[in-house]
Amino acid sequence: MTETLILMKSELVITLIIFILLFIKIGAGMANKNLLLLIQWLLLGNLLASFLYNEEGWLFAGMYHTGNLIAVQKSILSGAVYLIALLFTSWFKTTKHLAEFFILLLSALLGMFFLLSAGNLLMFFLGLELATIPVAALANFDIDKKRSSEAAMKMILSSVFSSGILLFGISLVYGTTGTLQLNELYQMMDGSDLQKLSFIFLIAAFGFKLSIVPFHLWTADVYEGAPTATTSFLSVVSKGAFAFVLLAVLYKVFAPMQQVWYSMIVALSAITMLTGNLFAVRQQNIKRFLAFSSIAQVGFILVGISNGSAAGISAVVFFILVYVFSNLAAFAVADAIAVQTGREKIEDYKNLYQTNPFLSWAMALALFSLAGIPPAAGFFGKLFLISAGAAEGSYLFIAFAALNMVIALYYYLRVVRCIFMDKQEMPVEKIAVPATTTFGLWICIAGIVLAGVLSWMFDFIVSISIL
């Protein structure tokens, strides 16, 4: 019994927080300000608890398993959710249904935890659904805005459709192997045609969730229309979780078919990077811009995934850690400006440095990290991803990825130039940044600067990345 409790503690802590919020909601209720403070402390507790008592083990007849790597992945996701609770304070204070927002957010996080720990395709499917359905409701949270409901409609239709495709793939896997247990599947994979077909279905479903290119069409619309807190959750936490799961599925379950999936991942990665970059160049809205930039980043993550060994795992986990800090900082600055002034075009950022030096520096550092400019941690993240990809020996592909980094540099620096060098008549006025947001931004800045410099972080991730 105690063993069950300890192995499942990250899920249990999240469930506890959900119940606390639920009781507050149906009970007397609280003022938004106090409730937000409580939520921030609870999520900090959740983050700290995720570092304690991490053990390796299996539960429920192989349905659930956990280990050091999974615990670190869960800690990264918990940390990202804590940062979201800090960074979007000004939007949270205006929303009427704060408790529901976090109940849905944490339900999605719970689903991701089950997804990461799944030892059986049934558990995997349930976790996946729990991780996606609440996010569609979150996208609709600006309930009286037309764009929010349109974004939610696009989100739910694409996620339900993709889970239908995923299920069809799972049913074919079951038909060819007769089992749903992930560690038994590994031995039954013989690369027959039907298994290849089921693999294509699975990759298509992951393509929808991760917004890999032929399946990315919902991404920009949902990112633009949904509230920024939801957008950042989608682009950081959800993307991170699905990248971790894709790693586990490819490296553990489909390892015998590596010849088949290597070429598919390379093709998808190349087309994803190119499309994400080319579309990001012409965006005017900052959230759409970040959406396409995150599509391009997924292309880079796929470069690391193509590796197929422990080096790929450590590169992807480290990159997601860095990506959490950089992307959340960028979204937080965009949200702070959009909530108070309603302006979210890139040209509105002209001369931002004159009025808001702190926000400008935070944005610039985040964009440097996303572009991969050396002192920022994003450079090291991309370096490890690319060297992991190069280990497979396809240098043409690596050169293509490097060329894409050059295109990415152009559009990230365009925003930086807007902020620091371009002039305009009416720059954004001085923005009152709440103290918690400032604190969160400082954490992000520290993460961006230190994660690359402190080499023990990467060494630690390497030491736990075992196939």
Next chain:
Amino acid sequence: MQPGLYHILFISTALFFIGVYGFLSRRNLITMLMGIELVLNSVNINFIAFNKYLWPGRMDGLFFTLFVIAIAAAEAAVAIAIIINLYRSHQSIDVEEAEALKY
């Protein structure tokens, strides 16, 4: 003649692609949702058929079906709530009407 595994797989695959076609070609949101339900039901047929003909000893397929039905209901509930909200803001449940976000 007894129907065999191939007959049933033919039906379920046909149902899957009818569902995909419906999802992609219809412009009414409720009808698109119906297309997705067809996809989910084809998956159910697949699981039951595989369980009965190929792996009669292992009941995983049958249990999976029960979970798929429950999850499909949850998905439909959230989707319909979102569609109702879309109807309130756009006075229509045609996807072509919801076009504020593009490019």
